[in-house]
Amino acid sequence: MASLVGSRVERKEDKRFLTGKGRYTADINLANQTYAIFVRSPHARASIKKINIDKALKSSGVVSILTGKEIADDKIGGLIAGWAIRSEDGTEMKCPGNPPLAKDNVNFVGDPVAVVIAESLAEAKEAAEKVEVDYKVLKAVTSTADAMNGDTIHEGIDKNLCFDWLLGDRQKVKEAFDKADKVISIDIINNRLIPNAMEPRACVADYNAASEEITLYTTSQNPHLSRLIMSAFGNVAPEHKLRVVAPDVGGGFGSKINVYNEDIVCSWAAKKINRAIKWVAERSESFLTDIHGRDHVTHAELAVTKDGKFLGFKNETIANLGAYARVFGTVTPTYLFGPCATGVYEIPAAYTNVKAVYTNTAPVDAYRGAGRPEATYTIERLVEKASMELGIDKTELRIKNFPTAFPFKQTLVHTVDSGDYVAGMEKAKQMADYKGFEARRKESEAKGKLRGIGVTSYFEACGIAPSAAVMSLGCGVGLWESAEVRFNPTGQVTVYTGSHSHGQSHQTTFAQIAADELGVPIENIDIVHGDTDKGTFGMGTYGSRSLAVGGIAIVNACKKIVEKGKRVTAKMLEANPEDVEFKDGEFVVSKSNKKKTIGEVAFACYLPGVRDEMKSPLPEGDEPGLKETSFYDPSNFSFPAGTHIAEVEIDPETGHVKLEKYTACDDFGRIINPMVVEGQVHGGLAQGIGQALYENAEYDETGQLMTGSYMDYTMPRADNFPEFNIGYTCTHATTNPLGVKGCGEAGAIAAPPTVMNAVIDALGGQEVTMPATAEKVWKACKNLKKSNAKAA
Amino acid sequence: MKDFNYHSAKDSKEASKLASSSSAFLAGGMTTIPSMKLGLATYKDLIDIKNIKKLSGIKVSGKSVTIGAATKHVEVSNSKDVKKAIPSLSSLAEGIGDPQVRNRGTIGGSIANNDPSADYPSACIALNAIIHTNERKIEAAKFFKGMFETALKKGELIEAIEFQIPEKSSYQKHPNPASRYAIVGVYVAKHKGDINVAVTGAKSCVYNDKEMSKALSGNFSSSSIDGMDLDSSEMNSDMHASADFRASLVVTQAKKAVDAC
């Protein structure tokens, strides 16, 4: 039987998606349901003096109006940060309370203060307009760089500082810098982004008074984790009385990891009114209240010798958390950021210092890449600048500092098990025709255009993550994953996974893996996910962990099935279990060549006994049935890596940046389905290029979101991109049986510095901030013209 | 969206009779419906004019192209007749919004709305258009009054727009990267007697740049306006482009348009 792993199997999920038969949360309608509208703060910072709901209560169709007072009276808990980070001085991070409905203070535009529940959506909207909230407006803090000098947002949190964290050794770094021939330094901004999943958030909550169970349908990347948080911290219901279902989900990119205010409020309120409640975000609500990403201000320095050896690295960053610290809010700018900031290089001494600050803006949390794009942007912009200042070719300088042996003990935390960075660089150069660039630059020049080339070599730590490691770093849970593989008596297989697919194609790739492991045709394998009533438990999907953690749990559960199958076959065929081999769906006794198919074995497991022809005795100690579970805890992170090269052409008259060529050469370890991986790379690149050239979440000084719709927030479109040139090198991960590493975030991690390095190269080394919009580039072109004129 | 009454008018007369201070005509709905959904506009009555046959269609004579007010952008961009008579007008239509918008939005709705960054108003100015309403004919130069403001009176319905066929013309737009409306769009048209340089997006309302037309009348070449330093004091400034950048873009786009003529 041909192996399915490695082939372009068509996606099982496409039939339902392409024929409009997907079932998203907003498609779910329950009998007798009501509709919720949230009354949200129009102010970035205010105290709530009074809420008057009298008029709204009289509005037609209103069922109930609830505020922060009722939430507090019912002792419903707030939203939480999932990781406890300690400051350099040893003190614990400082987190404010974050009630699901604000009671005393609101801290960003969109912070919900009340929920209006009515018989129809129109009635709920109308009544919501009649809720009168009397605010005392306070001065907002919105700037990342100045947050520590602003008014105190949360009582008791001095300087708006959540923590002041250090990773690395300042003294060693100082010594390295003292020895340096040259110090390269940059100041950069990692612009704030809004994830913009195609499907806005939504939830439908239901209460069954007879069983006392709450069911919550919600747009989540991790239903089990949501249930755990809502139960343990939200106090909504005990876990066994709370079912969380995340059906088809239209994109998450990290924005659907969090439990949100609406999930808790609707679940709690459904029980209170004993009716189902439906809430679907409008796009403007998504802009305002989905978690945002990035938002760092960084000063970084690299100490080098004159021939280009890296000696030391400093990284001083202020990270904006927004109004509250959420699930991955505090780990994203620390352990997902700091360790990767030294990049793919051997740098003997390094440190990263992060000051995480609160501001009156939407909470900032993990967004595709989470911390690693910010890290890669820092080091790769710095290395490119070093190449300009040292006059060493940008690819040579990188190669010079690559590790030569694996495992590679990276400066700050990670031990990278496998990779071949030089091979990746050489292949990328070839794919991009790096040598031919100078000729293309001249051609552009002849047309009056400026052409630039930019390179990024990255690695990232994903496949998160070993429980012992992350818990020692402050994570509130272990990051293992579970799988359950069930055979039916007639031989089909259902695989339950704790991972969640919201675009990742698990139904296909996980089925490919199980098909290969079990020798069962892929049509006979179903992947089930997204329901706490199905499958044991799951930590969900983020951090490129589904395959490298969740996929391995499936492999391990399949292996247990095969082990049992061998014992059962041995008993049936009167052989020794050690003599039974399994291949292509058949158990073969090596000595006699007698065999049983896995289907026959499954059947036998469900019908144990001997009668006439049917001989399926079970071995002693084995129970009937064929079902195995695995909880897999990885022994290490996984470390995809690669080199990307971009070429841009700039029109100096309009400042328009045209991305001419984009080459991505990645090492994702073993590839299960190349078509699916291409899709992941394309999507990641689109978001990374979007960050570099188009996207920007902008608040004004009063905390109003200026880019709150697609009229002003530039979502990239297909015509903004060239045909992507995608290739791979492959070194297998040595820490998991499939040799896989993860591919979901690579594009978003590598693209921003790659594109910006190209833009800045075209602009003769002048800094521009992301996104490189026409006006910024036009100004830089004018400066360039001036300085060229001076030089001539 | 608040409740409203829907009417479908069978002719211009009925449409204008139904109109009141709290009504709007419904053409493509591409501006009206989103404004209502966002609560920026509320109307008691929406008067659908798409079923008025007379308002749709394209007619070409020797001197002019006349487009019915309810003609969709996609029809203008696909029309062989328009492509032949005024190719720049068909490519302008092709550059409006996205396919969904072009499949619903209409030329009459666009100019009645007079968004300062809409494309069609520049075509009207550059191509010496005459706006035919159910009451009168209005010269384009007198039609566009200011930001979202036109010479239309309450209940007055645009029936058609008559464009003069130029000798040469080109429309060059520097789009807002997010909305793809014009940050600056310049429509240059060379007629027998005059040259128009219509600019949209730059100021609160479309205008004919007399300085550039004058320079181009002497010598119709982009070198005549190269490096021109336009006064930016009345130009729009927002997060996508400052007034100075817009002033520079007006010249750049005008040069491109002249080169493309």
Ligand SMILES: Cc1cc2nc3c(=O)[nH]c(=O)nc-3n(C[C@H](O)[C@H](O)[C@H](O)COP(=O)(O)OP(=O)(O)OC[C@H]3O[C@@H](n4cnc5c(N)ncnc54)[C@H](O)[C@@H]3O)c2cc1C
């Ligand atoms: C996403 C998006 C992108 C867009 N991008 C662009 C762009 O790039 N460039 C651009 O120019 N435009 C753009 N538009 C606007 C688009 O061209 C609209 O079609 C136009 O603004 C309005 O036309 P409509 O037919 O939809 O009018 P409607 O929304 O139906 O009506 C708009 C207004 O015009 C009035 N009206 C309509 N017809 C008449 C008439 N015959 N007589 C008198 N009054 C009338 C109505 O009373 C109403 O007040 C965009 C719109 C959207 C939604």
